[in-house]
Structures are given as structure tokens and as C-alpha cells.
Amino acid sequence: MVTHNSDLPASPTATYAHIVGWGMAVPETVLTNQELEAIVETNDEWIRTRTGIHERRIAGERESTASLGLKAARKALQISNLLPTDIDLIIVATSTPENIFPSTASLIQHWLGATKAGAFDLSAACSGFVYGVDMASQAIRSGSIQVAVVIGAETMSRVMDWQDRGTCILFGDGAGAVVLKASPIQGGVLSSVLRSDGSGGDLLGIPTVGSADLRNPDFAVNGHKMHKMFMNGGEVFKFATRVIGESIDQALDKADLNIQDVALIVPHQANQRIIQAAARSLKVEPDLFMSNLDRYGNTSAASIPIALCEAVQQGRIKPDDHVAFVGFGGGLTWASMVIKWTGNKVVESSGPGFLTPQRRQFSYLLARWRADLRRISRQISQFVNNLRPGRSRIQRLQDKLDRLD
Numbered sequence: 588m589v590t591h592n593s594d595l596p597a598s599p600t601a602t603y604a605h606i607v608g609w610g611m612a613v614p615e616t617v618l619t620n621q622e623l624e625a626i627v628e629t630n631d632e633w634i635r636t637r638t639g640i641h642e643r644r645i646a647g648e649r650e651s652t653a654s655l656g657l658k659a660a661r662k663a664l665q666i667s668n669l670l671p672t673d674i675d676l677i678i679v680a681t682s683t684p685e686n687i688f689p690s691t692a693s694l695i696q697h698w699l700g701a702t703k704a705g706a707f708d709l710s711a712a713c714s715g716f717v718y719g720v721d722m723a724s725q726a727i728r729s730g731s732i733q734v735a736v737v738i739g740a741e742t743m744s745r746v747m748d749w750q751d752r753g754t755c756i757l758f759g760d761g762a763g764a765v766v767l768k769a770s771p772i773q774g775g776v777l778s779s780v781l782r783s784d785g786s787g788g789d790l791l792g793i794p795t796v797g798s799a800d801l802r803n804p805d806f807a808v809n810g811h812k813m814h815k816m817f818m819n820g821g822e823v824f825k826f827a828t829r830v831i832g833e834s835i836d837q838a839l840d841k842a843d844l845n846i847q848d849v850a851l852i853v854p855h856q857a858n859q860r861i862i863q864a865a866a867r868s869l870k871v872e873p874d875l876f877m878s879n880l881d882r883y884g885n886t887s888a889a890s891i892p893i894a895l896c897e898a899v900q901q902g903r904i905k906p907d908d909h910v911a912f913v914g915f916g917g918g919l920t921w922a923s924m925v926i927k928w929t930g931n932k933v934v935e936s937s938g939p940g941f942l943t944p945q946r947r948q949f950s951y952l953l954a955r956w957r958a959d960l961r962r963i964s965r966q967i968s969q970f971v972n973n974l975r976p977g978r979s980r981i982q983r984l985q986d987k988l989d990r991l992d
């Protein structure tokens with residue numbers, strides 16, 4: 588059971604959506620700028636001075652968007668002190684989903700054992716995480732759901748054209764997640780601004796299955812390779828520096844705050860020079876912006892939740908701080924959000940020991956076994972039904988398992 592701290596202002600009528608858990612996961616493999624020199628014609632000095640990036644993480648053979656997202660979600664759940672069965676909705680913001688469908692979110696829902704959750708993927712490129720948190724917080728504030736997990740997860744290394752030095756030096760892999768929870772305590776997500784300008788769709792993107800005739804494996808859309816990222820770096824740079832300050836101002840206006848009220852801005856991690864230009868346009872010091880792109884590069888939808896986790900770890904966000912998120916990327920899309928950080932201050936553990944790491948681990952295992960059992964029984968049932976028409980015992984077992992949910 589979740590209770591609320593009495594020292595925080597509670598509203599008798601309104602519901603607020605608070606971030607009560609956060610987690611991140613990055614692959615172990617590091618790809619440094621020096622190592623990139625062996626892949627494309629580039630050099631460490633150029634990459635550092637033009638982007639601020641020193642290294643990035645690359646997913647191993649057995650890692651994927653869903654496996655990184657799952658790890659991040661489990662960590663976030665642990666901090667929130669909630670169980671997978673408490674989750675009503677899972678949103679995965681990604682440009683590198685496991686499949687067109689089933690969604691990466693459904694895979695994570697299954698692996699988590701979140702048997703009461705709806706799940707879907709959200710495509711808004713590097714703005715996707717902010718879009719996802721907005722969608723989830725609206726659902727919570729409307730009373731339609733209580734708990735949501737929003738994940739930004741990417742394996743950008745799989746959609747890089749490793750011959751294109753204009754893009755492959757920028758991106759990396761990783762995932763970050765937050766748990767949002769309903770509470771009568773004032774705070775949490777205060778405002779957001781979501782925008783799109785599809786006229787800039789030709790500036791960066793990844794052509795995929797719906798694009799055109801796929802029978803030709805060499806098919807390219809407007810000269811761009813299928814399933815590989817293309818980008819007009821200069822134009823994206825101008826777009827990003829224009830919209831960051833503008834949309835943060837709009838989100839602050841909506842929340843009735845100004846930039847002096849903000850303790851930290853967690854921006855999409857694309858380029859240190861973009862962050863510096865945005866700081867100039869907002870007339871603030873660059874260190875008001877969280878930056879960790881030197882170690883991870885641009886992890887697209889995962890970059891904001893990863894930076895958020897590190898900001899919390901570093902003590903740069905404290906309860907009652909106002910924090911702004913700002914994302915921008917393909918679409919073109921951009922999004923800003925202002926939150927009042929309560930952290931897991933609104934969640935207290937009750938029933939000591941109920942959610943010990945062992946109990947939590949066991950609940951994951953149990954959920955996994957049940958899901959695996961359901962899949963196996965479905966397969967056996969299909970097999971038996973093929974052999975002999977009519978209702979089988981296996982079918983009845985399957986029905987029983989379905990009723991357990």
C-alpha cells in the first residue's frame with residue numbers, strides 16, 4: 588500500500604502525476620572517438636570540439652532496445668516501491684523498436700509481468716520521452732489510470748550508416764525510465780508543450796517498411812538508405828537552437844513560473860554547442876543544463892531519462908525543485924515540460940519487508956514463469972487441436988490460466 592507524507596500540500600479534488608521512480612541502463616561496451624577513427628574518416632579532436640562527445644555505448648549481440656528498456660524499468664520500479672502488477676500503462680518512446688509490432692512496450696510488459704498494464708510504443712524521435720511523460724501524466728490526472736511507466740530506449744547503433752561520418756559519430760545506445768504515480772499532493776508534472784513541424788521531415792529520419800517498394804533491397808527514399816539514419820546536421824542544429832529556449836519559455840509560462848525558478852534543465856543530449864546556444868538564448872549559465880553527452884553521445888529518446896537519473900544521483904535535483912525537460916528531433920518534433928520534483932517523497936514504504944529485493948526478484952520470476960507457461964500451453968493447445976478437433980484438457984488449462992489474470 589502507498590501512503591502520502593502529511594507535510595506536503597494535498598488537494599481534496601485534483602490529482603497530480605508525480606515521478607516516483609527512475610532508472611537507467613547502458614550497454615557495457617564503450618566506443619571511443621579514437622576507435623571511431625578506424626571506422627570513418629574523423630578524429631577525436633574534431634568530434635570533441637564540434638559536439639562535446641568523447642565516447643558512446645554500443646549494445647552487445649544479446650542486448651536490444653527491449654532488454655535495455657526492461658533493465659531501466661526494473662530499476663525505476665524498485666525506487667518507486669511498486670510492483671509490476673501495480674502498473675496500468677507502459678509507454679516506450681523509441682525510434683529503434685524491436686519490431687513494427689508487437690511493440691517494444693508489449694515485450695517489456697510481458698518480461699516485467701505487468702499483467703494489468705496496457706502497452707504501446709510512441710514515435711516522436713528524440714522528443715519521444717517528453718511526449719510519453721505528457722501522455723502518461725494526462726491519463727493520470729484525468730483519473731483514468733494510477734501508475735504508468737514511461738521508457739525511452741534505443742539501439743541507435745543498429746540504424747547508423749557507419750560510412751556516414753556526419754551521423755555515426757553522434758549516436759549511442761541506452762535506456763532510461765520513470766514511474767509516474769497519481770497523488771493528491773500538489774506537484775509533479777506542471778505543464779508541457781508538444782510541437783511538430785512535418786515540413787522538416789526531410790532533415791533527419793530513418794526510412795522503413797511503409798516507405799515504398801521494398802522488393803528492391805537497394806531501395807532508397809530520396810537517396811537515403813532503407814533502415815539507416817540520414818541527417819542534415821547544419822539545419823537540425825539551427826532548428827534545435829531556435830526551439831529549445833522558445834519552448835522552455837512556453838512551458839514555464841503555462842506553469843506560471845520563470846527561468847529563475849528552475850533548478851535544472853534536462854535537455855535532449857545532442858551536442859554541447861546546442862546546449863550552449865540554448866543557454867545564451869535563455870540568458871542563463873550553461874551549467875543550468877544537465878549534460879552527460881560526453882560519455883553517452885546522443886541516445887535519442889533515452890537521453891533525457893538517462894540524464895535525469897544521473898542528475899538525481901549527483902544530487903543536482905532535490906525535492907521541491909522545479910525541473911524542465913526539453914526534447915527535439917525528427918519529425919520535426921520538439922517538446923518541453925516543467926515538473927515540480929517530489930521524487931519518491933510521495934511514496935512511503937509500508938509493511939516492512941514486503942518489497943525486499945528478494946520479494947521483488949521473486950515476483951519477477953513468478954510473472955515470467957506464468958507468462959512462459961501461458962505461451963507453452965498455448966503452443967501445446969494448438970498442437971493438440973491440430974491432432975484432434977474439439978475441446979481438449981489443455982484448452983481448459985489455457986482458459987484457467989487466462990482467468991488468473
Ligand code: COA
Nearest residue numbers: 629630633637713752753756820821823824857858915916
Ligand atoms: N569528422 C571530421 N570532419 C567532419 C566530420 C567528422 N565526423 N563531419 C563533418 N566533417 C567536416 C565536413 O566535411 C566539413 O568539412 P569542409 O569544411 O572541408 O567541407 C567540416 O567538417 C564542417 O562540417 P559541418 O557539417 O559544417 O560541421 P558542423 O560544425 O555543422 O558540425 C554536426 C556537424 C553534425 C556535429 C552539427 O551540425 C550538429 O551537431 N548538428 C545537429 C545534429 C543533431 O543534433 N542531430 C540530432 C538531433 S536529435
